[in-house]
Amino acid sequence: MTHDTKTPKPRQRNAVATRDRILKIASKEFAAHGYDGARIxxxxxxxxxxxxxxxHYFDSKEALFIEVMERAYGAMRERQNELALTGEDPVRDMRELVEKTVQHFIDQPEFHQLLSTENLHKAVHIRKSKVISEMFNPLRTALSTILESGKQKGVFRRDADWVDLYVSISGLGSYFITNRYTLSYVLDVDLGAADRQQSRLRHASDMVISYLCDRSAEAA
Structure with a gap:
């Protein structure tokens, strides 16, 4: 009797694990030292x-860095997949999107360091990726869909633009992380404390909703 089911070879499993370990450690190296300072x-x-x-797994340092960036954007996409958007309440949906986005920034501080080094290089590396743009599309679609739903229901201001909105959400969610050490010192607070982070989640979503629901500003 023959069986169609094939058991993965140990060598294949080891190769996947080794590749994954390289990417994890490379991510830390690039985040800590930047693209130029990182050493193979x-x-x-x-x-x-x-x-x-x-x-053997990566053709060059650049190829490795591109896959590190793809992995980082992929983690963001996984967080986006956790969104439970109903489409019935655009305010609730927008709050969830903002809080999931900010929570991801809190959970993945290395992501900001990777973005910083890539911005120094004017996004030259991620432009060579074939998947990063596609990874970002679900977030862009979700944000624009919620925004349009709120406009149609007369809840959100009609002049709100999804690009401006995403930049603002990113700023609200990332600045306190990228500058947490200097801000913690000059403000005499611990921005890394759990209660402070939870407060930031609420503050970010409150700020976004306050702006979107301010219909009085439309005429101006």
Whole structure:
């Protein structure tokens, strides 16, 4: 009797695990030292593998960095997939989207460091990715859909633009993380404290909803 089911070979499983470990450690290296400062030798040492093995999976340092960025954007997409949008209440939907986005920023501080180094390079690396734009599309669609729903129901101001809105959400959710050490010192607070982070979640969503529901500003 023959069986059609094939069991994955141990070597294949090990290859996936090794590749995943390289990406995780490379992400930390790029986040800590930037693209220019990151060293393949440091990644190799922390992975405890040979340099040849790194170049077996990734053609170059740039190729490795692009996949690190794809992994980072992929994590954001996974958080977006957690959204439970009903379409019936645009205010509730928008609050959830804002809070999920800000929570992701809180949970993934390395993401901001990776974005910082990529902005220094004017997005030259992610432009070479074939998947990052597609990863961002669900968030763009969700945001524009909720915004349009709120406009149609007469809840949100009609002059609101989804691009401006996303930039504002990103600013509200990321600035207190990227500048948490200097701000914590000059403001004499611990912006990394759990209660402060929860307060920031509510504040960010309140700010966005206050703007969107301010219909009095439409005439102006």
């Amino acid at each position: 030798d440091a990644i190799v040492a922390r992975c405890k593998i040979s340099k040849n093995l790194v170049y």
